[in-house]
Amino acid sequence: MTQTASAAPAWQVAQWFNTATPLTLDALRGKVVVLTAFQMLCPGCVAHSLPQAARVAALFPREQVQVIGLHTVFEHHEAMTATALRAFLHEYRIAFPVAIDQPGSDGPIPLTMRAYGMRGTPTLILIDGEGRLRQHLFGRIEDLELGARIAGLVAEAAALPMPAAPTPPRSATSDEAACSDDQCAIDMDDDKR
């Protein structure tokens, strides 16, 4: 499988969140990249794939694994704007880097989604330490299998002769969210504005 895996297409990004500088496949050489393509109004993404991506980000060291969210809006474009996504990331306390996939000029499918041939959301993409596309999955994967697949790629990357890229500082997690997992409380100062 390793020999035949092809290079992962570059990401075409309109805007980044949760990172000081844009991320690129080239700069991430030496790390395993776990990319989760999602839409903020996709129920399966909200219930399963984004919480799973957060668990991956919490478990694996940033020096070995980079988790990235890719907002691939292919429907309800007027509802899933950059402004709405910013609020979504805040309320759901998503702290890993998230990119907005570049909208296409001739159809509803954004450019990175099209380049990867994704069929919908959620889609999970695993990229190895040499920048090759190693897994492309539309739908759900269980934690046990995902943990095993990532660890397998990490073990491969550890055996590579090239040094891993220097670790960027971990982006600060916003702590201002008014919502816990269970509820959103009114900031009592709000009503006085």
Added chain:
Amino acid sequence: MTQTASAAPAWQVAQWFNTATPLTLDALRGKVVVLTAFQMLCPGCVAHSLPQAARVAALFPREQVQVIGLHTVFEHHEAMTATALRAFLHEYRIAFPVAIDQPGSDGPIPLTMRAYGMRGTPTLILIDGEGRLRQHLFGRIEDLELGARIAGLVAEAAALPMPAAPTPPRSATSDEAACSDDQCAIDMDDDKR
């Protein structure tokens, strides 16, 4: 408790979804009303209170219990617009009537939310067959207790001398959603537009 319960404040609504005609407390006399105040970007609402409300709507006959969603936006107003809510209701397949709480003119808290003195979302409101506010809960309630509380109010309403209002036709559930619980698939015709 029954004697001292006060009349539930009227709802001030900017827009209704999933109902041909606006719903009012007066017209719902004789029925138990289960009102769930939510925000589409409130994680606890999406994970718990809205699915629970859908279970209530599926279990109890419409002649006895009316479930209503109230979109009480008190934060991120620019993200949780009527357009965004429409897409949200579609993707999450919410078929019971939903009202947008009327925005306030002098602060972020909308009018019905303020009239009920709600502290945030999710908030559950139970109204008995005589239009009285019988339960106001901020946060989560377990299904077993909620089922018992609603059934208790239904039993009370059944003992009322007044006839129940005629049942409105059940609003059709949209079946066009491209998303299942687990994933959103691209409509293959989309890319050709």
Added chain:
Amino acid sequence: MTQTASAAPAWQVAQWFNTATPLTLDALRGKVVVLTAFQMLCPGCVAHSLPQAARVAALFPREQVQVIGLHTVFEHHEAMTATALRAFLHEYRIAFPVAIDQPGSDGPIPLTMRAYGMRGTPTLILIDGEGRLRQHLFGRIEDLELGARIAGLVAEAAALPMPAAPTPPRSATSDEAACSDDQCAIDMDDDKR
């Protein structure tokens, strides 16, 4: 439905746990009885119906609702002995009264199970305040519906002219279990015995 419900058959019990005196249908008149028939080696009972019964016992006042477990062993009799059941109740912290169904003399099905015509485990039996069998369900019922059904019977019982039987003292919950929900720890003195 009320008029045609028949009297619930009497229970034939080999042994009681978690109660100072045997319980009988007659003595429970005025209360709603929630009887859950189970086997300690029945996965659905352990995962669903027994935890649900414990939630019912925690939610409804003992003056209104009596939860009872009935150990209806119809298979693996050599494994599900009274000794094994005692240990099971201890480790699973089941505090409501539990009866061992009287074994039959001419087959594997115990006598109460046979009298009720139960098809297996878990089976849920609801008995109203007048001692009538009102619900008989083999398999699973959701909490929302169960809460509603019990509350409906409680409302009926509250309207009965007869007084509820005096409440027996709540049986003490054992607190000595060495197991939490997640793990069983060795009592460090054990090894020295």
Added chain:
Amino acid sequence: MTQTASAAPAWQVAQWFNTATPLTLDALRGKVVVLTAFQMLCPGCVAHSLPQAARVAALFPREQVQVIGLHTVFEHHEAMTATALRAFLHEYRIAFPVAIDQPGSDGPIPLTMRAYGMRGTPTLILIDGEGRLRQHLFGRIEDLELGARIAGLVAEAAALPMPAAPTPPRSATSDEAACSDDQCAIDMDDDKR
């Protein structure tokens, strides 16, 4: 960590289930061993660690990973007999090999449990392809982390010069269980015996 890991103690077994021949650490050289120590009356084992072990057995090839259950009875010995365990494995459809830890002669703690210094159940033990103890965990581990740890050891084992032991035939899974996950049904012939 690898250099300092010590050899895993040998297992002292009173009886095996679900395997034609006893398993030994020596014969398993070249494979990763996932050993889950449990008691059939330990709630956390039944709810979490045994289902997790079954998921591991289903995911990883038998040529790479051997899952083993170890019944380490340190309390309620009279309830958790070999006969009871046999019925338990049948009803819970546990198909991977299970060993009964050899009872001790001078206390309640069985011999393998004592040799490993286990503190209770569930305990997870990971042994690498060279027979070394690499992980000892009392309590719960999440699937994502467990999948990663096992895959890491599998990657190590794949790099070993020694050949993996020949794969024993996969033990047949019993299909006669009268219980599904949700319920146990009476075999209708039972009553006629």
